[in-house]
Amino acid sequence: MTASTPTSTVDSSSRRWVSLAAACTAAGMVWLAFADFGVAIPTVADDLHADLGTLQWANNAFSLVTGALVIAAGKFGDVFGRRRMLLLGIVLFGAFSVVGGLAHGMPLLIVGRGLMGVGAALILPATLALIPPQFTGRALLTAFGVWQAVAWGGDAIGPAIGGVLTHLLGWQWLFWVNVPLAVVAVLAIRAFTPESSDPHASSRVDWLGLVTIAAAVFALLYALTDGPSVGWDAPVVVGMLVAAVVLAVAWWVIELHVSHPLVDLRLFRLRAYDGALVANLTMNLAFAGLSYLLVLWLQNARGYGPVQAGLLVMPVVLGIFVFIPVGGRMDARFGGRRPAVVGLVVMSVGILGLGTTSTDSSLWVMGVALVVLGVGLGLMSTPVSSNTVGGVDEELAGTAAGVFKMSSMVGGSIGVALLAALGRSLSAGEWTRAARDAGLSGDDVDRARAALVNSSSFSDAIQSLPASERSAVTRSVVDAFSSGVGDAMVVTGILSALAAVVVVLVWPRPSRPTP
Secondary structure, three states: OOOHHHHHHHHHHHHHHHHHHHHHHHHHHHHHHHHHOHHHHHHHHHHHOOOHHHHHHHHHHHHHHHHHHHHHHHHHHHHHOHHHHHHHHHHHHHHHHHHHHOOOOHHHHHHHHHHHHHHHHHHHHHHHHOOOOOOOHHHHHHHHHHHHHHHHHHHHHHHHHHHHHHHHOOOOHHHHOHHHHHHHHHHHHHHHOOOOOOOOOOOOOOHHHHHHHHHHHHHHHHHHHHHHHHOOOOHHHHHHHHHHHHHHHHHHHHHHHOOOOOOOHHHHHOHHHHHHHHHHHHHHHHHHHHHHHHHHHHHHOOOOOHHHHHHHOOHHHHHHHHHHHHHHHHHHHHOOHHHHHHHHHHHHHHHHHHOOOOOOOOHHHHHHHHHHHHHHHHHHHHHHHHHHHHOOOHHHHHHHHHHHHHHHHHHHHHHHHHHHHHHHHHHHHHHHHHHHHOOOOHHHHHHHHHOOOOOHHHHHHOOOOOHHHHHHHHHHHHHHHHHHHHHHHHHHHHHHHHHHHHHHHHOOOOOOOOO
């Protein structure tokens, strides 16, 4: 009897790490899909003759649906079983990837990306909530660190993988690659992952709260996406911004009064949870937005192909992977507050370094700035996840994971929409005047404004101009786009620094260092 105990313990320990690897495979698919589409946008724009606003919807449909449903999906895991919801999510994710792979027009592409978000919403909170039941102590921090390394790794190398797939096989393979990965993940999770649920959780779902918060996020993204094209004072944009605020307030009131809310608002009484949530929202908003802008700028302003553009943003991976374990050790020794604040400050320095972007700026400067940015992200990753999921009671783990991943996905969507809006709005006036002076009609100027520079749609919009004027207008747009990207980075760096101040004020100091 005594001889068999060590073997049993080793087997159990091995099984939980295999289980973690399988869960991370599923989470990695989600984060790869979140990050790999942006680098393919110029190719998709040419193939499907789409304008930039429509392409942004294709990019954001995935994260918008994921962010809207992920809290409810966390609750489903609490009620029906986190392993069961994880398996369902992987199957749906793989199946709906086929829809995107078969798309021959923008409507079906947007639908496919959006439906993939349903599967992703089930995957993310389940993979996180399954960690605490299987790990404790330092192993729990290590498991969270592995999960975050996969998440940020998929996010960071997504453009490079997307660039390679787009160049070698076509952008459709951004979707087809998910099918074999889904099969492997399902088989491993069925074999190695134990079930986990909350036996006291209510099966009732707050559908009114779910629809209200989803509508609020949609209204905000709609305004940010269409504002640069139709004007920020357009009635539809102003109406959507007002609707976003009204719906967000309505959601909060609903959650206060329904008997079984979508989000247990007790979570927000935990100040450490609130501070970690602010840090997580900021890091995802900033990184998703700047990654999206940089790969577009590298291809359509600097002339690089999708593979080169994806590889040129890879230096961020170095900082992330080297400093994720450092952040975990700081969390274990000092608590999560210190590495989160330091990480936000370092991240803001890196983003401000990207503010030097111009048509002739050195790529070495961009590479160093991305490494610094990665250092900040690496320092924050484990402390933020461990304090938002591992730092709450197990009965709230699924909901806490859902809110945490909603802040990640919605933050990423808002980051893409916000930075793209900043980049376009801060530069539109410069080249618009040049286009009108060259003789471009008002309608063609509007078409050019809606298009991605150097895309087929942009070329069609300025086709009426003589060749010399087309070249001059294109150069003006490229210069203005580069300037807008740099200005957007500076604004984002300042916002990140302000977020560090908020975290300092919200997140209380630990009473003593965590042993």
